[in-house]
Amino acid sequence: MRIGLFVPCYIDAFHPEVGIATLQLLERFGLDVEYPRNQTCCGQPMTNTGCHAESAATEALFVRNFTGYDYVVAPSGSCVHHVRCDMDAVEQTDDVRQVRARTYELVEFLHDILKVDAFPWAEFPHRVSLHNNCNALRGLNHASMSELREPAFSKPADLLARVRGLEFVHIQRPDECCGFGGTFSVFEKGVSEKMGYDKVRDHSNAGAAYVVSADSSCMMHQQGCAQRLDMPLKFIHIAQILNGARA
Amino acid sequence: MSGAQGSDLNRNPPRSGRLDHAEGASVPLHSRVREAQPRGAVINGDQPINQAEAAERFMAAPEHERMHDARLWDLRQKRDRQMHGITEWEDLRRLASEIKEHALTHLDHYLEQFETNARANGIHVHWAQDADEHNAIILSLLRDHGVKRLIKSKSMLTEECGFRDFMAESGVEVVETDLGERIQQLDDEAPSHVVVPAVHKLRSDVADVFARTLGTDPNDDDVHYLTEQQREKTRPLILDAQAGLTGANFVVAETGTFVVCTNEGNADLSANTPPLQIASIGIEKVIPRLEDLPVFVRLLSRSALGSPITQYTSHFRGPRRGGELHVVLVDNGRSERLGMEQFWTSLKCIRCGACMNTCPVFRRSGGLSYGATYAGPIGLIIDPTFNRHRYSSLPFSSTLNGSCTNVCPVKINIHEQIAGWRRVLAETHELPLMKKAMMREAGHLLSHPALYRAAIATADSALKHLPRFMVYNRLNTWGHGREVPAPPRETFHQWYAANRASGQGEPS
Numbered sequence: 101m102r103i104g105l106f107v108p109c110y111i112d113a114f115h116p117e118v119g120i121a122t123l124q125l126l127e128r129f130g131l132d133v134e135y136p137r138n139q140t141c142c143g144q145p146m147t148n149t150g151c152h153a154e155s156a157a158t159e160a161l162f163v164r165n166f167t168g169y170d171y172v173v174a175p176s177g178s179c180v181h182h183v184r185c186d187m188d189a190v191e192q193t194d195d196v197r198q199v200r201a202r203t204y205e206l207v208e209f210l211h212d213i214l215k216v217d218a219f220p221w222a223e224f225p226h227r228v229s230l231h232n233n234c235n236a237l238r239g240l241n242h243a244s245m246s247e248l249r250e251p252a253f254s255k256p257a258d259l260l261a262r263v264r265g266l267e268f269v270h271i272q273r274p275d276e277c278c279g280f281g282g283t284f285s286v287f288e289k290g291v292s293e294k295m296g297y298d299k300v301r302d303h304s305n306a307g308a309a310y311v312v313s314a315d316s317s318c319m320m321h322q323q324g325c326a327q328r329l330d331m332p333l334k335f336i337h338i339a340q341i342l343n344g345a346r347a
Numbered sequence: 348m349s350g351a352q353g354s355d356l357n358r359n360p361p362r363s364g365r366l367d368h369a370e371g372a373s374v375p376l377h378s379r380v381r382e383a384q385p386r387g388a389v390i391n392g393d394q395p396i397n398q399a400e401a402a403e404r405f406m407a408a409p410e411h412e413r414m415h416d417a418r419l420w421d422l423r424q425k426r427d428r429q430m431h432g433i434t435e436w437e438d439l440r441r442l443a444s445e446i447k448e449h450a451l452t453h454l455d456h457y458l459e460q461f462e463t464n465a466r467a468n469g470i471h472v473h474w475a476q477d478a479d480e481h482n483a484i485i486l487s488l489l490r491d492h493g494v495k496r497l498i499k500s501k502s503m504l505t506e507e508c509g510f511r512d513f514m515a516e517s518g519v520e521v522v523e524t525d526l527g528e529r530i531q532q533l534d535d536e537a538p539s540h541v542v543v544p545a546v547h548k549l550r551s552d553v554a555d556v557f558a559r560t561l562g563t564d565p566n567d568d569d570v571h572y573l574t575e576q577q578r579e580k581t582r583p584l585i586l587d588a589q590a591g592l593t594g595a596n597f598v599v600a601e602t603g604t605f606v607v608c609t610n611e612g613n614a615d616l617s618a619n620t621p622p623l624q625i626a627s628i629g630i631e632k633v634i635p636r637l638e639d640l641p642v643f644v645r646l647l648s649r650s651a652l653g654s655p656i657t658q659y660t661s662h663f664r665g666p667r668r669g670g671e672l673h674v675v676l677v678d679n680g681r682s683e684r685l686g687m688e689q690f691w692t693s694l695k696c697i698r699c700g701a702c703m704n705t706c707p708v709f710r711r712s713g714g715l716s717y718g719a720t721y722a723g724p725i726g727l728i729i730d731p732t733f734n735r736h737r738y739s740s741l742p743f744s745s746t747l748n749g750s751c752t753n754v755c756p757v758k759i760n761i762h763e764q765i766a767g768w769r770r771v772l773a774e775t776h777e778l779p780l781m782k783k784a785m786m787r788e789a790g791h792l793l794s795h796p797a798l799y800r801a802a803i804a805t806a807d808s809a810l811k812h813l814p815r816f817m818v819y820n821r822l823n824t825w826g827h828g829r830e831v832p833a834p835p836r837e838t839f840h841q842w843y844a845a846n847r848a849s850g851q852g853e854p855s
Contacts, residue, residue, distance in 0.1 A: 109793075112839045113803050114832045119839035123847075135843050138796040145793075148747070150769030150778065151786035157794030186766075234748035246427060247705065247753030249436040273420070277707045281746025286825060287782075288744060290403040293828035294412075294711050295746075324829030 103133045104169035106162075106203070108179045108316075109141045115316045121343040122175040122206055128221070128343075129214060133173075136165040143189060144182040148282040152189035159190035167195045171213065172203040175339045177236025177315050178282075180205040185239055205240055206339055207314045211255040218262055221344040225265030228341075229308035230256055231299075231322070233315035234277050242314070246275045256314055256338055263341055269306040276302075280321035296325035300333055310334045312341060376417055382410045384552040387536070387715025393737045398744045401716035402708075405547075415547055416710040422543075423704045425653020426754065433645070443646055444758035446639050447695035450600075451685060457600040457633045458676065464603025468665040471673040478508035481677045485510075485592070485625055486517050488673055492623050494519060494589040500607070500614040501525040502594030503541055503698055504627050506720045507679055507733075522584045524613035526574065529581060533560040539714030539722060542651045542700035547713040591617035592625045595663075596647065596697065597640060598633040604664045605632075605674065606640065608647060608657040615661050622670040626663065630676050631694040643697060646756035651699040684732050689767045693728050695757040702751035702761055708744055717741060724751035728764040731772070739777035742768035803838065 103126055107119040126133045142162050146155035162183070166172045174180050183203045190196055210216045232254075236242040243254035260266055279285065279295025286292075300322050303311050311333060313319050319335045326333040336345065385408040388401035406412045430436045450457055462472045475481035481504075489497060497519055499505065511532065514521045523529040527545040531538050534556045538544030545553070550568040558565035563576045593614045595605040605626060607614040618624045634640065648657045666672035685691050703709045703723030714722035719730040719738055727745055730738035742765050751761040772778055792799050825831055837845075 107839045109803075114834055116835055116837060116839035116842050120842060123843075135847070137840070137843075140796055140799045141793040143790075143793070146786045146790050147770075148766075149743075149782065149786050150766075150771075150773035151783065151790065152770055152773070154786045154790035156790075158790055161794050161796070234746065234750075238749035238753065245753055247750055249430050249433070275750065277746045277748035277750070279707065279746060281748070284743070284746045288399045288402070288708070289825075289827055290399060290406060291708050291711050291744075292746075294406055295707050296829065298416075320832050321829065324825070324832065327830035328828055 101131050101170050102168075103131050104166045104172040105133050105135045106139060106142075106166065106172055106174035106176075106179070107135065108174060108176045110320060111175065111316050114320060115337065118175050118316055118337040118339055121337065121339040121345065122173070125206075125210075125339055125343040126173065129216070134169075139165045142179045142182045143187065144179060145283060147182065147186060147189060148284075156189040159187050159196075162187075163190065163193075163196050163199045166199045166203070169202065171209065172199060173206055173209050174203070175206045175314065175337060176317065177205045177207075177233040177240055177242060178317055181235035181239040205236060205242075205314060207236075207242060207256045207259060208240060210259060210342070216259070216262075219259075219342050219344075222262070222342055223264040223344070223346060224310075224341045226309045226347070227267045227269050227307055228260070228310045228312045229269050229271055229303040229306055230254070230260065230274075231278065231303075231311050231313040231315075231318060232256065232275070233313060233318050236314055237275060256312075259342060260312065260338065266341070269303075269308045271302040271306045271308075273299075273302055278318050278322050280318045282317075285321055292321070293325060296321055297329060300326040300329065300331055304331050304333055308333065310336050312336055312338050314338045376414055376421075378410055378414055378549045378551065380410050381551045382408050382549070384408070384548060384555075385411055385713065387539070387713070388718030390718055393734065395740045396718035396737060398712065398716050398718065398741060401718065402712035402744075405713040405716055406711060411547065411549060411713070412711055414549060415713060418543075418546055419704045419710045422651075422653055423701075423754070426650055426701060426704070427653075429649035429653050429655065433649070439642055439646055440756055440758050443642050443697075443756055444695060446634060446642060447757050448692065450634050451631065451691070451694050453635075454630065454633065454685065457635055458630055460600040461598055461603055461633055462676075464601065465674060466603070468603045469672070470603065470665055471671065473673060473675045475675050475677045475679070477679050478677075481508045481627060481675055481679065482510060482513040484675050485627070486514070486519070488623070488625060489519055489590055492590060492671075494623065496520040496522065496584065496588045497590045497592055498522045498524050498585050498588040498617045498621065499592035500594065500609060500617045501528045501538070501544065502592070502627055503538075503720065504594055504629050504677055504679070505592070506537060508627075508677070510627075520584075522581060522588065524581075524585060524617050525609070525611060526577065526613075529577065530556060533557070537715065537720070540700055540703055541698045541721070541725075547715060585616060585620060588621050590623040590625065591619075591621045592627060593617050595626050595628040595632055597643060598628055599635075599637050599640060600633055601636045602664070604637075604662055607661045607663065608644070608659065609661075610652075610654075610658045612659045615659060618661070618663065619667065622667070623673075624663075624666065624670060625673045625675065627675050627677060630678055630681050631696075643756075647697055647699055650701040650754065650756040680732055684729075687732070689771070690728060690732065690764055692759050693725070693732075693761075693764060695759050696725055696729075697757060698725075699756055701754040701756065705750045705754045706745075707748070707750075708746065712744070717744070724761045724765065725759070728759075728761060728768060731768055735772070735775070735777060739772050742766075742772065800840065 143155035143158040278299040279292040530545040539547040554568035557563040597606040709723040749762045
């Protein structure tokens, strides 16, 4: 199984450890993982702002980089949601359609495709609060949604439940957006910050030592908010825990 | 799947010994300090509304923001509890959506059917193309009947039409009969929410308004006192009004009747006290059959307030003996919206306000920050159809988190339409030039790997360039209330080159 590893720009520049953990984790399962070196971004920052024309070349580049793999895997629900559900600035050729359909977020790839049922190397003896990115939650169906009448499930929680020592804490508003929202975090910084403060207080009040998420973008925002509030809250990507990080 | 319950994470069990709906289950909220009420968006002709600026002012009044967020979140939680009590909830939403889509795609047929049947019931039916026609029709009816005072119940359509201001200019006194709407009228402020129009106000704000307009004690903000005072002052105005105006929640084509849902019974007061009754109704309110109605009645109040049903669900079938009943069917942009391929399903909206209650941006901004008749998620997709330039920034007042779509009882894909509007606005040159230029630059950088790599090659340049497209050319915008992430020694790209030999070629 040939896997193309997509490491979104935030992770590449600010959280390379998340990309490394994702690569190593996939390699633990004996997969043939390649990182196409000409990759940049999926185009979401532009389309998020309505600028589809400005996004088309970036989307085309993404498809050129990832054509031919059995699966494209990325440790980011938000970016994968863009590729799979919204990448329509570029002309929809067969290659584009195939790449879009084969692109998976790491959690769903482990849960639905590899059907991993054990991470014997993983141990994380801490109290953690799980943050679901909104695109991962409501766009990729990572978990059941509190607004809908549907049976409860959570793919990231299923995976984390297989990590020794990990203890979940539960926050008051689990599905509430943290206020990152891509370019929203900049164009409407006041509301974005307030939402972030409320979110990290919710984690903190629940007794979390760590916030874990499948999305670095939300966590970058929340971490910035927690640091500004002088909270001792720590943030870690789910790939790192599943790959055996202890802290 | 039936009987499946949401996870314990997501549910608050009903409090024992208290009613599980309506006010009985509300979290009692007590505001701690007296604080001046923040006002809404600055309106400057057709200049784009700056929602973010008004939101900042709302949040600068922390007691107002805290109470607003808590009150609306409480409504959302009660809505969730109601949902869990109805096994077929998702089927109801699907059915409601399908009935509305059917009615909207056969709108001419059902409107004409309604008109015919309503006339047979003795109802006078008028058609208004726009707000001006609507206002003129009603004014002429009032003049024909020598009406000096009109009592009215809450109606978002009349807000669309600028009805109260028009009547004031025309010398007709209008008295709102919905308590929240009356508060807003006395304060000369628009409703901030389609269901709870004064939810952005604290009790102390209401005490100020009543002291100023009704002569109550400014230091007494007891809700019973304030409500009683308002009742005593307003009731005489209601009893000798010569005409009453209501909106309608639903119009039933096969029976030629319409239905108004309220909790205060005030629509009945407006309709049944004076001899002349008028109903202003948007053309999208029509449903085909009476048997379609229960689907909506079951969803409406559960979605809006988390109560099983409104206290009053009043069916109006014809004029009272000796009276007259007029219905004004209003288009005011609806036909044009119906022709918009991406946005026509916004006409399914039954104005429950669930999208506002769940919206994390709305809860922290207040409805008046949108500077438009319709606030919150539904407003973001309706307002630009009224004035694309003035409301061009509103679709950006969203994180696109999608909760609004999930709570919508008629399954409008609200967050997708918000994203759709962003694209339309960009394509029709309604984006600020600076924003557009930054996106063009980001698109250029991100589609040229070598340029991109050079831009973020070192930690310093990454901080300079990466946030440049990420945070719109101003590092201090990100850093205003958040710490900027520390860039690590090397990018993943560099680590990969050093640690995995078998990668593909270097950037071309």
